[in-house]
Amino acid sequence: MTAEKDTKPTPSPSSALRKRARVQMADIARMAGVSTATISRAMSGSDLVNEQTRHRVMELAAKLNYRVDAAAAGLRKGAVNTVGVVLLLDQGQAATDPFMMNMVGHLADELSQRGLDMLLARFDLNKREQLADMVETGRAGGVIVIGQAESHDYLNELALRQFPKVVWGAHMPGARYTVIGSDNALGGYLATRHLLQRGCRRIAFLGNEDHPEVALRAQGYRQALHEFGLAPSPELQLPVAFTAGENRPQMAAWLKTVGSIDGAFAFSDAVAMGLVAVLADAGMSVPKDVKVVGYDDVVASEFVHPSITSVRQPLALAARELVDSLLAAMQGKAQRSVLLPTTLVERESSQ
Amino acid sequence: MTAEKDTKPTPSPSSALRKRARVQMADIARMAGVSTATISRAMSGSDLVNEQTRHRVMELAAKLNYRVDAAAAGLRKGAVNTVGVVLLLDQGQAATDPFMMNMVGHLADELSQRGLDMLLARFDLNKREQLADMVETGRAGGVIVIGQAESHDYLNELALRQFPKVVWGAHMPGARYTVIGSDNALGGYLATRHLLQRGCRRIAFLGNEDHPEVALRAQGYRQALHEFGLAPSPELQLPVAFTAGENRPQMAAWLKTVGSIDGAFAFSDAVAMGLVAVLADAGMSVPKDVKVVGYDDVVASEFVHPSITSVRQPLALAARELVDSLLAAMQGKAQRSVLLPTTLVERESSQ
DNA sequence: TTGAAAGCGCTAACAA
DNA sequence: TTGTTAGCGCTTTCAA
Numbered sequence: 145m146t147a148e149k150d151t152k153p154t155p156s157p158s159s160a161l162r163k164r165a166r167v168q169m170a171d172i173a174r175m176a177g178v179s180t181a182t183i184s185r186a187m188s189g190s191d192l193v194n195e196q197t198r199h200r201v202m203e204l205a206a207k208l209n210y211r212v213d214a215a216a217a218g219l220r221k222g223a224v225n226t227v228g229v230v231l232l233l234d235q236g237q238a239a240t241d242p243f244m245m246n247m248v249g250h251l252a253d254e255l256s257q258r259g260l261d262m263l264l265a266r267f268d269l270n271k272r273e274q275l276a277d278m279v280e281t282g283r284a285g286g287v288i289v290i291g292q293a294e295s296h297d298y299l300n301e302l303a304l305r306q307f308p309k310v311v312w313g314a315h316m317p318g319a320r321y322t323v324i325g326s327d328n329a330l331g332g333y334l335a336t337r338h339l340l341q342r343g344c345r346r347i348a349f350l351g352n353e354d355h356p357e358v359a360l361r362a363q364g365y366r367q368a369l370h371e372f373g374l375a376p377s378p379e380l381q382l383p384v385a386f387t388a389g390e391n392r393p394q395m396a397a398w399l400k401t402v403g404s405i406d407g408a409f410a411f412s413d414a415v416a417m418g419l420v421a422v423l424a425d426a427g428m429s430v431p432k433d434v435k436v437v438g439y440d441d442v443v444a445s446e447f448v449h450p451s452i453t454s455v456r457q458p459l460a461l462a463a464r465e466l467v468d469s470l471l472a473a474m475q476g477k478a479q480r481s482v483l484l485p486t487t488l489v490e491r492e493s494s495q
Numbered sequence: 496m497t498a499e500k501d502t503k504p505t506p507s508p509s510s511a512l513r514k515r516a517r518v519q520m521a522d523i524a525r526m527a528g529v530s531t532a533t534i535s536r537a538m539s540g541s542d543l544v545n546e547q548t549r550h551r552v553m554e555l556a557a558k559l560n561y562r563v564d565a566a567a568a569g570l571r572k573g574a575v576n577t578v579g580v581v582l583l584l585d586q587g588q589a590a591t592d593p594f595m596m597n598m599v600g601h602l603a604d605e606l607s608q609r610g611l612d613m614l615l616a617r618f619d620l621n622k623r624e625q626l627a628d629m630v631e632t633g634r635a636g637g638v639i640v641i642g643q644a645e646s647h648d649y650l651n652e653l654a655l656r657q658f659p660k661v662v663w664g665a666h667m668p669g670a671r672y673t674v675i676g677s678d679n680a681l682g683g684y685l686a687t688r689h690l691l692q693r694g695c696r697r698i699a700f701l702g703n704e705d706h707p708e709v710a711l712r713a714q715g716y717r718q719a720l721h722e723f724g725l726a727p728s729p730e731l732q733l734p735v736a737f738t739a740g741e742n743r744p745q746m747a748a749w750l751k752t753v754g755s756i757d758g759a760f761a762f763s764d765a766v767a768m769g770l771v772a773v774l775a776d777a778g779m780s781v782p783k784d785v786k787v788v789g790y791d792d793v794v795a796s797e798f799v800h801p802s803i804t805s806v807r808q809p810l811a812l813a814a815r816e817l818v819d820s821l822l823a824a825m826q827g828k829a830q831r832s833v834l835l836p837t838t839l840v841e842r843e844s845s846q
Numbered sequence: 847t848t849g850a851a852a853g854c855g856c857t858a859a860c861a862a
Numbered sequence: 863t864t865g866t867t868a869g870c871g872c873t874t875t876c877a878a
Binding site: 214229256263264449 | 566567575577600603604613615618631633634656772775794797798
Binding site for chain 4: 168169170180181183185217218219
């Protein structure tokens with residue numbers, strides 16, 4: 145252990161890395177018998193170049209496989225063309241949360257469609273300081289944050305730092321940052337109403353309301369019950385753990401105490417699937433004895449048996465809104481928070 | 496429609512983006528009463544600086560929230576500190592393939608641990624040309640390619656272009672690129688032997704051998720059969736489609752023609768789960784009537800009922816090897832292909 | 847339509 | 863231990 149000065153800078157990463165490629169603008173210029181200015185113009189599509197000159201330049205560039213160096217161009221232009229996507233990992237959240245990665249996939253599509261690069265990073269909650277780094281070191285022009293839970297206060301602090309950002313998640317009172325999210329309360333309502341319409345009357349809610357999005361889903365659950373003249377009963381609500389290893393035994397134990405249920409709304413498809421298994425172990429079958437609805441419409445929900453009725457969030461649309469919003473911020477324009485609709489996807493588990 | 500000259504350059508993306516942050520090295524230098532060289536030294540941890548000077552500089556930097564501009568520093572140093580991760584999307588492959596995204600998650604962890612940035616991009620097969628762009632424009636120092644299937648020949652061509660790269664996938668004869676992959680033949684063998692040891696004798700193989708990794712798994716399947724004195728029978732092998740929408744009816748139709756089976760090895764967990772459903776529809780239950788083994792050990796395999804016995808590839812290790820190998824290439828060192836072990840994870844579907 | 851020259855923000859000889 | 867100077871590879875005035 146060596147003692148560290150408080151002001152010690154962080155060491156540079158992973159030592160020596162590759163030198164830049166060799167052929168550059170000056171080479172092309174020399175070979176084409178023009179100045180680098182002309183090459184620059186030709187390659188960037190300026191119309192201050194003779195078409196024949198451009199043709200010659202482009203051919204030369206193609207032959208030598210020359211590409212404009214993005215860093216140099218960016219430096220000179222003072223513009224950055226890269227968007228940071230940051231995954232904030234909750235305590236206990238799986239290292240590869242399917243929903244998050246799904247979102248990343250959609251963002252990758254959306255960004256590449258617009259010719260933007262995506263810088264992806266995952267931070268544990270205790271390292272979330274690095275989030276701002278991406279922008280402040282100029283590696284990204286702005287940041288899309290996935291994983292709002294438990295970071296609400298931090299994000300509010302961050303709002304004071306003036307850099308472009310947008311957050312995916314729940315619309316929380318007092319949020320000073322821009323949020324794009326789906327209507328979790330509506331989702332919870334749709335899921336529960338569906339179960340009620342199918343005749344369920346003792347409907348469990350599985351989810352931990354410490355998580356803002358989950359709390360809203362629970363709110364929708366209660367609203368639906370209310371509309372059907374039912375009072376939410378506390379013993380029917382289980383704040384399941386996020387991790388499968390923990391929540392399985394937890395659900396099994398709870399199931400013994402809860403008496404009978406005829407329906408269940410789980411805050412995630414993973415929990416819904418786990419519940420199906422726990423019920424089966426207890427001799428109950430889905431959907432015959434208990435009807436189950438999940439959330440997120442994860443890929444697997446369609447494959448499994450029984451397939452899982454689920455609440456779908458429009459991820460492609462979400463990705464578009466997130467990028468739109470961030471781009472607005474990067475251009476100094478106003479942002480606004482957006483609430484996206486959710487829809488119910490009916491499958492076997494609730495029939 | 497406007498006619499385009501063949502040499503017309505591509506337009507620059509998404510127009511005007513944010514200007515770089517304002518406070519810079521010269522500002523700190525002025526305020527600290529030293530030269531920029533000293534600031535640079537102080538902030539990069541050089542020991543050619545007086546500790547007190549450094550202290551002063553660091554405090555000033557912290558107060559003004561100054562960060563060294565990564566692009567400028569990189570340009571000057573001629574080093575790039577970013578790794579490209581490219582997902583090559585197969586025809587018909589889900590836009591958010593869980594296995595790929597899982598791999599991305601592990602790579603994100605591994606790269607961030609080493610202080611490297613990750614530039615993520617997804618390309619359709621017909622746009623895979625852009626892969627080399629990442630390096631040739633200097634946005635990444637090298638590329639990790641996920642999604643070798645159908646791109647083998649292209650990757651071989653690419654091997655001629657001298658830029659750092661490494662591929663995740665199957666070790667194919669005649670590959671001129673470095674491959675890190677898991678032992679697919681072993682995986683197929685382990686899965687099938689397990690079924691044989693459990694007493695299965697009519698074991699189906701579900702997977703399309705056009706895909707190199709799948710072909711190797713099939714090879715392991717046949718080897719295990721052979722060891723047990725069984726000949727692989729063609730009707731037991733179904734080249735299932737990659738997409739769930741297609742393969743489900745395909746499996747159902749095939750099931751009617753195949754006569755009885757008592758075991759099945761599917762090339763992916765998704766297909767294994769689909770098979771469980773198809774069997775259930777046909778009045779057969781897993782594992783009682785048919786034992787099933789999948790591949791990839793996807794997150795959901797543990798959740799579902801019955802949980803899916805699966806072949807696990809060591810993804811964390813894979814990520815480490817991929818990054819090691821790419822870094823070697825970026826530093827001009829030799830690379831070597833690596834074959835990682837696979838293991839069987841026993842769950843309910845084969846008990 | 848082209849070129850010369852300056853400089854984006856930083857680092858690294860070299861000299862002091 | 864610090865400063866001076868040159869320049870990474872490119873774009874963009876400005877002048878021709």
